[in-house]
Amino acid sequence: MTPDRNLYSQLPAIDKLLRDASFSDLLRNFGHTQVVSTLREMLETAREYIRTQQQLPTWNGNWAAQAQVQLESHQRSALQPVFNLTGTVLHTNLGRALQAEAAIEAVTNAMRFPVTLEYDLHGAERGHRDKALAGLLCELTGAEDACIVNNNAAAVLLMLAACASGENVVVSRGELVEIGGAFRIPDVMRQAGCKLVEVGTTNRTHLKDYRQAAGENTALLMKVHTSNYQVAGFTKAVTEAELVELGNELNIPVVTDLGSGSLVDLTQWGLPEEPMPQQLIAAGVSLVSFSGDKLLGGPQAGIIVGKKDLIARIQSHPLKRALRADKMTLAALEATLRLYQHPETLVERLPTLRLLTRDANEITELAQRLLPEFQSQYGEQFTVCVEPCLSQIGSGSLPVDRLPSSALTFSPKDGRGSTLGALTQSLRELPKPIIGRISDGRLWLDLRCLEDETGFMENLKP
Ligand SMILES: *Cc1c(COP(=O)(O)O)cnc(C)c1O
Numbered sequence: 001m002t003p004d005r006n007l008y009s010q011l012p013a014i015d016k017l018l019r020d021a022s023f024s025d026l027l028r029n030f031g032h033t034q035v036v037s038t039l040r041e042m043l044e045t046a047r048e049y050i051r052t053q054q055q056l057p058t059w060n061g062n063w064a065a066q067a068q069v070q071l072e073s074h075q076r077s078a079l080q081p082v083f084n085l086t087g088t089v090l091h092t093n094l095g096r097a098l099q100a101e102a103a104i105e106a107v108t109n110a111m112r113f114p115v116t117l118e119y120d121l122h123g124a125e126r127g128h129r130d131k132a133l134a135g136l137l138c139e140l141t142g143a144e145d146a147c148i149v150n151n152n153a154a155a156v157l158l159m160l161a162a163c164a165s166g167e168n169v170v171v172s173r174g175e176l177v178e179i180g181g182a183f184r185i186p187d188v189m190r191q192a193g194c195k196l197v198e199v200g201t202t203n204r205t206h207l208k209d210y211r212q213a214a215g216e217n218t219a220l221l222m223k224v225h226t227s228n229y230q231v232a233g234f235t236k237a238v239t240e241a242e243l244v245e246l247g248n249e250l251n252i253p254v255v256t257d258l259g260s261g262s263l264v265d266l267t268q269w270g271l272p273e274e275p276m277p278q279q280l281i282a283a284g285v286s287l288v289s290f291s292g293d294k295l296l297g298g299p300q301a302g303i304i305v306g307k308k309d310l311i312a313r314i315q316s317h318p319l320k321r322a323l324r325a326d327k328m329t330l331a332a333l334e335a336t337l338r339l340y341q342h343p344e345t346l347v348e349r350l351p352t353l354r355l356l357t358r359d360a361n362e363i364t365e366l367a368q369r370l371l372p373e374f375q376s377q378y379g380e381q382f383t384v385c386v387e388p389c390l391s392q393i394g395s396g397s398l399p400v401d402r403l404p405s406s407a408l409t410f411s412p413k414d415g416r417g418s419t420l421g422a423l424t425q426s427l428r429e430l431p432k433p434i435i436g437r438i439s440d441g442r443l444w445l446d447l448r449c450l451e452d453e454t455g456f457m458e459n460l461k462p
Helices: 002-009 012-021 021-030 030-055 063-075 101-113 132-142 151-163 185-191 208-212 240-250 275-283 308-315 320-324 327-338 345-349 349-354 358-377 417-428 453-460
Strands: 147-149 168-172 178-180 195-200 218-224 254-257 285-291 302-306 382-394 399-412 438-439 444-445
Touching: 002 030, 012 021, 012 030, 021 063, 021 240, 030 151, 101 195, 101 327, 132 147, 132 302, 132 327, 147 151, 147 308, 147 320, 147 327, 151 168, 151 254, 151 285, 151 302, 151 308, 151 320, 151 382, 168 208, 185 195, 195 308, 208 240, 218 240, 240 254, 240 438, 254 453, 275 285, 275 302, 285 308, 327 345, 345 349, 358 382, 358 399, 358 453, 382 444, 399 417, 417 444
Parallel strands: 168 195, 168 218, 218 254, 254 285
Antiparallel strands: 147 302, 285 302, 382 399, 399 444, 438 444
């Protein structure tokens, strides 16, 4: 017999393993189907291992323990909770805004019970899905009506398709934004069936540029908020108010893709200024679109507020049905918007705002409290320190502005990138992974978004 063949014969049979007492817990917790398919995979791996390495895998003596590891890793959610210590508060890859407790409760109810989504309790008529929220949005923004879709990209697409399909839309060359994830204004225009008419230059666009470009076929004058970049230096942009004046004269509606849009004045908390939908509505803009999960701090959604006749056109466009928000989104959005009716408690109750306004000294104190534990666990290989850093808002909101914060930093004593990589990886493998940021040859854990200090320390225990 070749040594190989001898090794193959040492692999156990599945039915024999299943009868072993060591498998009874696994069978109860994961079920026969999953346990058997895992064992088949393991056998396959073991045979492959024998073929390539001429030896048995190390776990050959303990199939139950290895099966448990594999079954547990299969069970792990694809949407695993993590600690976001990247320093970016609205991190698109980590799900942007954390929801307020009120929103979480509202979503849970909408999931658990039938709700009056399109049902009016006071009349026999079938209610409109966005109706309840439209009232709230009008109250908060001063608009006449509102429409809610899946995200702001969908809002822009729908707005253009419903109001300007087959016609021209005038946009400044300084505002031909790419957001990332393939959202580019020229491409969205094409998809919506509109013809983009670019005016002005990258750095300067004047009112006369819009006037010259507007003609018979012009359906809209459009402004796009340059949310993820800034044009600085010798610049000129036309304000919405100026454009509305021209629009009124030519009888062409002005619309704005505001990107983030904040429903409250952020400067009252010392944050950078961000345009508010209510300001644009007051300036006479016909339609304003913005995201639900950027500075608003709610669920992923696209919100369009504006004039009644245009919103009616949008609501009846076939794409609205394809892009509409579901009941969970609407429930979370409604609960979030209600927090804005009570601005005195907004910072406390809206996580996005609470994290953005967090005091730098409080973050430093937190870092100092955590430092000894990290020094004792990682001090052998790394110099662990508390250092000042700058957090960013993220999701293309207020791209240039930074918020003073504090981080735990880890510099590898051997100066090697691979040591740093191994640390980053081991933090990602904790029960609740910790996601930081590498910069200047160090790992930075910006503590701005760490609120659960106890859970964080528990998570570190070996
Ligand atoms: C973020 C953004 C979008 C896309 O919004 P989503 O809600 O991410 O779909 C569109 N336009 C601008 C200007 C943005 O900043």
